[in-house]
Amino acid sequence: MENGAPAVEARRRAGRPPHPVLGPGRITKAALRLIARDGYKGLTMSALARLLNVAPSALYNHVSSKQDVLLLVEDHLMAGVDISGFEAGPWHQAVRGWAWSYRNVFARHTPLIPVIAVLPVTNAPQTVKMYEAVTAGFHAAGWPPDQIIDAIVALESFIFGSAFDVNAPAEIFNAGELAADAPLFTQAVASRASGSGSGPGGDERPVSPSDTAFGLGLEALIDGLWAQRALAPKARHP
Amino acid sequence: MENGAPAVEARRRAGRPPHPVLGPGRITKAALRLIARDGYKGLTMSALARLLNVAPSALYNHVSSKQDVLLLVEDHLMAGVDISGFEAGPWHQAVRGWAWSYRNVFARHTPLIPVIAVLPVTNAPQTVKMYEAVTAGFHAAGWPPDQIIDAIVALESFIFGSAFDVNAPAEIFNAGELAADAPLFTQAVASRASGSGSGPGGDERPVSPSDTAFGLGLEALIDGLWAQRALAPKARHP
DNA sequence: AACCAAAATGAATGTCATTCATATAGTGAG
DNA sequence: CTCACTATATGAATGACATTCATTTTGGTT
Structure with a gap:
């Protein structure tokens, strides 16, 4: 309804x-x-x-179009993203739970991402509801209001990109005949610490390479954003 | 040739x-x-x-297919991504220049991203060349070899997601009739610090909201990854 | 019982990527 | 010089697809 x-x-x-x-x-x-x-x-x-x-x-x-159908699906999926952490818990942990859940939901729906990322949230109630909950969590953590949206967008960009990575085949970094021209890259791929680390649940079981990369990037992003909280917005570049 | x-x-x-x-x-x-x-x-x-x-x-x-054409285009574009920073400069700055350049190239080619993110690099010489240069830069900065690929993947995920964001319309976060149900979100959108900050070149000119978000996330990711360098790989989650 | 608008129908349109049988043209072998 | 071979080009055909339109059906209201 x-x-x-x-x-x-x-x-x-x-x-x-x-x-x-x-x-x-x-x-x-x-x-x-x-x-x-x-x-x-x-x-x-x-x-x-x-x-x-x-x-x-x-x-x-x-x-009115197939895109409309995709919009309906997208908004329905947004209700499945876990925002419970923002209601009470510490900010770091809330963002962690939200981000893992968000990525896991859309990893199986990557064709929606180009649609979501570009279409207005108007007439997408579940989507707005999610943004409100996340914004509230940032607000409660004392985030500067004028930086909240940028921080969410940054996290979302990482989440969307990572959702694609989940669907990458295992051999995606196999350089094949070009391996000879890329010795360091080939070596780094071979020594990639896959299977180690702990899973999203904190338990000790093998995780996929994309899980490892997502966990690494997410922790970096959470810590980095937290550290930059209240600093002047910057977009510098050499 | x-x-x-x-x-x-x-x-x-x-x-x-x-x-x-x-x-x-x-x-x-x-x-x-x-x-x-x-x-x-x-x-x-x-x-x-x-x-x-x-x-x-x-x-x-x-x-053999239209996807093949897209692959050709993708590999050609990879040659346009700036990897010069990795040849000499400090790691932070090299990553910064590479990431901005990477995002700017693919912001105008977002339909390629679902293809790139899932297809093997085999038979994509320019792509392999880019990865080799980036890997070399990480290696030279003393990065633990088994974490290099995961760090690159994390950065790439953020870059790809941000490339979509560049093409988002300005009114993407306009909740419309749903604004009443999302007061904090609506307020955060209104107070978003757009137009302020410095541009990718470090000069003082207005930047787009997506530039601001990208700059914020990139600095957070760079700092966070650097801080986590040499730590055990983790993918924890509540 | 008649009316009216939403909703369903079936046929048609136009745009795609892709395939296939066939034709062409240039080159090395005889 | 000529034949045969092979890559490459052609034009027609196929099938999948979203979308449109004139028409009919449907069921509650008056």
Whole structure:
């Protein structure tokens, strides 16, 4: 039941079917089922309509484009991002939990990232809700108000980039025939400390290389941002 | 002149036209011209063929798919990323220059990012060359070899995510009708310190919000990574 | 019972990437 | 000089796709 107000008002104007056979909610659920089964390549308007026992053109009475469908999915996923840490706990730990959760949710939905990163949050209630919770956490930690959004954007950029990295194949850094021209790089790849370290849960189990890199970068970013809190904004560069 | 060796060897095997009318080099250049003119939506195999005065199907004698074309473009762009700082200067400054340059190059080529982030570097000479230079810089700065790749991946993730942010519209954080439900967020957006700070060149001119966020995150990441250098790899999380 | 607007339909359109059978052209071998 | 070989170019065809449109169905309201 996402945003019933306009539907109610519209229903007031004239006779309507009381059972909305199709609607944002059902479309979102069907899209998620499709994505879970066949991935984003399987998410076509035809497949979506087929799953809903409806003609493809019928969907356009409820969404104006496929991008609209992606927006619905995105906003639904945002509700799955863990913001509980910002309600009470220490800032460092809240950001950690939020960032891991955020990355894990979108690692399986990377095709959404180019959409999210560029589209306004208007008409995305769950997304706004998440931003409000995160902002509140920063505020409570004494962050300078005029730096909060920039800090969130920086963290989000790292999270989105890292979500792509999760889907990288293991051999992505295999230079192949070019290895001879890149001895230091090849050596660094070979000695990469994969499998060591602790997992996102703090327990001692093997983690993927992308988990290790994300953990390293996240801790660096959290510490670095904390240290720069209240300093003048800078964007210097040689 | 991109890797003439295979072509020469192939020419040795049998009779060939001495003037390669089409080839990776020309295809790459044409693709870049198309992207510059019409953006990535204008980069179609038909348009590419038209620009080269050739039938679309002819392209498939030189590339096996459109993804191959994107790979050619990507590797070409990698040559434009500034790695000069790693040859001599201090580590902090070298990373800074590299990261700004890397982000600026791919901010205008975000459709490539999902491709880059997932595809092996094999057969991408410029890409391998860049990684080698960066690895050498980390090595020279005394970085623990088994952490170099993870640190680079973390920086790259931040860079890729930030490249998307560059293309975000100014009103991306306008909550619209939902503003009432997100007072702290709305206030933080309004007080965002945009226009202040110094530009990437260190001079005093207005910078975009994405520049500010990138500068903030990059400095935090650089400082944080430097501080964590030589510490045990960690990926902890509550 | 008639009306009206939302919603569903089926056919059609245009844009893609990609494939395939065929044709061409230049080169080394005879 | 000529034949055969091979890379490369061609044009037509295919199938997937999002989207549009004229038309019909549907069900509550009057």
